[in-house]
Amino acid sequence: MIEASIYQTYLTSLLRGEKEACLNIVTALLDDKVEIRELYTDIFQKSMYSVGELWERNEISVAREHLATAITESMLSLTYPHLFTGHYSGKKAIISCTANEYHQLGGKMVADIFELHGWDAHFLGANTPVKDMLKFIDEINPDLIGLSLAVYFNIPALKITLEAISAHFQHLDILVGGHAFIWGGTGLLKNFPGTNYFESLAQLEANL
Amino acid sequence: MLLSSAHSEVILEYFKNDLSVLFFLLNEDGEILAGNRYSQELLGKSIVGLSFNELLVDFKQSFRLEEYIHKDGYSLLSLSIPNALPRSYLFKFRHVNDSILVFGKSDEEELELLRSELINANQELNNLTRSLHKKNAQLAHLNTIKNQFLGMAAHDLRKPISVILNYVEFLLDETGEQLDDEHTGFLSIIENYAYFMQRLVDDFLDVSAIEAGRFQLNIAPVNPAEILERSLVLARIQAEKKGTVLDVTIAPELSESYWDGDKIEQALSNLLGNAIEHSSAGKSVSVTLKEADERIMYSVRDQGAGMSQEAIKQLFTPFSRTGAVKTGREKSTGLGLAITRKIIEAHLGEITVKSQEGSGTTFTISLNTKSNNG
Numbered sequence: 001m002i003e004a005s006i007y008q009t010y011l012t013s014l015l016r017g018e019k020e021a022c023l024n025i026v027t028a029l030l031d032d033k034v035e036i037r038e039l040y041t042d043i044f045q046k047s048m049y050s051v052g053e054l055w056e057r058n059e060i061s062v063a064r065e066h067l068a069t070a071i072t073e074s075m076l077s078l079t080y081p082h083l084f085t086g087h088y089s090g091k092k093a094i095i096s097c098t099a100n101e102y103h104q105l106g107g108k109m110v111a112d113i114f115e116l117h118g119w120d121a122h123f124l125g126a127n128t129p130v131k132d133m134l135k136f137i138d139e140i141n142p143d144l145i146g147l148s149l150a151v152y153f154n155i156p157a158l159k160i161t162l163e164a165i166s167a168h169f170q171h172l173d174i175l176v177g178g179h180a181f182i183w184g185g186t187g188l189l190k191n192f193p194g195t196n197y198f199e200s201l202a203q204l205e206a207n208l
Numbered sequence: 209m210l211l212s213s214a215h216s217e218v219i220l221e222y223f224k225n226d227l228s229v230l231f232f233l234l235n236e237d238g239e240i241l242a243g244n245r246y247s248q249e250l251l252g253k254s255i256v257g258l259s260f261n262e263l264l265v266d267f268k269q270s271f272r273l274e275e276y277i278h279k280d281g282y283s284l285l286s287l288s289i290p291n292a293l294p295r296s297y298l299f300k301f302r303h304v305n306d307s308i309l310v311f312g313k314s315d316e317e318e319l320e321l322l323r324s325e326l327i328n329a330n331q332e333l334n335n336l337t338r339s340l341h342k343k344n345a346q347l348a349h350l351n352t353i354k355n356q357f358l359g360m361a362a363h364d365l366r367k368p369i370s371v372i373l374n375y376v377e378f379l380l381d382e383t384g385e386q387l388d389d390e391h392t393g394f395l396s397i398i399e400n401y402a403y404f405m406q407r408l409v410d411d412f413l414d415v416s417a418i419e420a421g422r423f424q425l426n427i428a429p430v431n432p433a434e435i436l437e438r439s440l441v442l443a444r445i446q447a448e449k450k451g452t453v454l455d456v457t458i459a460p461e462l463s464e465s466y467w468d469g470d471k472i473e474q475a476l477s478n479l480l481g482n483a484i485e486h487s488s489a490g491k492s493v494s495v496t497l498k499e500a501d502e503r504i505m506y507s508v509r510d511q512g513a514g515m516s517q518e519a520i521k522q523l524f525t526p527f528s529r530t531g532a533v534k535t536g537r538e539k540s541t542g543l544g545l546a547i548t549r550k551i552i553e554a555h556l557g558e559i560t561v562k563s564q565e566g567s568g569t570t571f572t573i574s575l576n577t578k579s580n581n582g
Binding site (some may be wrong): 063066070073074076077080081083084085086087102104108115123125126 | 323327328330331332334335337341342344345346347348349350416
């Protein structure tokens with residue numbers, strides 16, 4: 001468990017846009033052999049949830065939220081030498097954002113959690129067109145595809161994506177998650193059997 | 209609803225003091241008479257009295273105020289900002305009585321485009337970083353598997369090669385006189401190739417150990433001259449066969465040094481073997497050993513064909529072929545110099561090479577008398 005004071009210092013630095021300070025905190029935690037999953041859930045996820053809430057309450061601007069996201073993405077790369085072993089259990093996952101979804105941080109963290117559990121997790125990034133996604137699924141032949149959705153008004157794009165994947169790859173397990181479902185609900189998923197919603201990294205981990 | 213003059217005053221006050229838009233009042237000569245708060249914050253408070261032209265980034269000095277006064281719509285101009293990058297604004301000029309009002313606003317569309325591009329570029333960079341780390345980890349893992357395979361294969365090959373060598377040497381020693389020259393020649397060929405295979409397997413084992421991080425030094429006090437003498441035993445036999453002259457100079461009273469003596473002997477043997485292989489009959493290989501500033505220096509110089517600078521760059525890369533001519537058609541594993549460098553680097557020493565096509569090659573090993581390693 002990462003100390004609350006460390007988290008608070010990290011969050012303060014993140015909101016001020018102090019990348020160097022964030023980098024020092026994360027580097028020190030990694031030097032102290034902190035569990036990567038703890039870093040992801042107790043620092044990165046928790047701080048970005050706080051940033052999201054502050055933005056929703058209009059306490060910080062869009063630009064400040066984007067800066068915090070960019071800093072957090074840079075922080076993820078500090079974990080990569082510890083995260084990637086090059087040794088896989090044989091299972092493959094594709095994690096992607098739907099078309100028009102430009103918030104990729106959550107999806108990338110999900111992909112990294114899969115890697116942590118020995119999966120070969122391919123991350124396609126933000127705003128992935130459906131046809132590109134289908135092509136990649138065809139090439140990689142994954143055991144699972146994860147779709148990340150941060151903004152609820154992209155739910156129609158998710159519907160189009162789910163329809164296309166279900167039509168082309170009937171037996172492929174689909175995972176969805178992201179902030180969009182908090183506002184938009186999960187009603188849509190009833191029409192797509194085999195599609196599961198996970199509300200947090202912890203819940204995802206418990207099911208891997 | 210119509211705006212009253214009271215409304216207009218509030219709006220004007222807001223415009224002058226709060227909005228992030230530029231406002232200047234110029235006289236007809238383009239001299240700045242006044243600016244709003246934002247213009248003063250952005251450009252410094254000393255703008256009054258300056259010519260408007262002086263605020264602009266105008267490389268060709270082509271700005272003519274009178275041309276802009278009559279223009280419809282906005283004109284894009286860039287301002288030079290003190291201690292910051294220049295900024296572009298959309299300007300509008302209006303002639304009112306004897307003065308000129310200038311309004312400037314940011315191009316919001318352009319800023320938004322820039323912001324989106326920055327976010328995209330940052331995301332792409334981070335995704336590429338992720339892919340790169342992932343690929344590196346995969347390559348490192350494959351390299352480990354390769355080294356394990358190499359080590360196992362080399363280890364399993366060593367015993368059968370030793371058996372072949374023993375039997376061939378036995379046949380040559382015991383039955384040599386009963387065989388005709390052709391059959392003796394066949395056995396010699398088998399012996400030569402078996403020796404080559406043994407060397408190759410030994411080199412593979414060394415490379416496998418080095419790359420797997422299992423390369424350990426057994427540091428102990430050693431006499432640098434004794435190590436050289438040990439490596440010269442085999443070199444003298446090789447040189448004699450080849451008709452090459454070994455010219456050895458060893459400085460007296462060398463410091464006792466702390467190295468892995470066997471490994472340094474292996475490195476020297478590699479250099480001596482190479483020098484002899486690249487020397488023709490009658491040519492000499494000069495070997496010198498000396499000490500300066502607590503460093504021992506071994507130097508091996510041949511009079512072979514030498515190498516190009518391009519070949520020197522590839523010299524220590526495993527399996528590289530330098531193109532340097534071996535005078536007796538000797539076979540090389542392509543690993544000897546790579547291993548030699550690893551041995552020297554493990555001792556925190558240095559190996560250098562000087563060569564010119566047509567004028568031979570000199571290798572120099574420089575080692576601290578007290579290796580800081582191990």
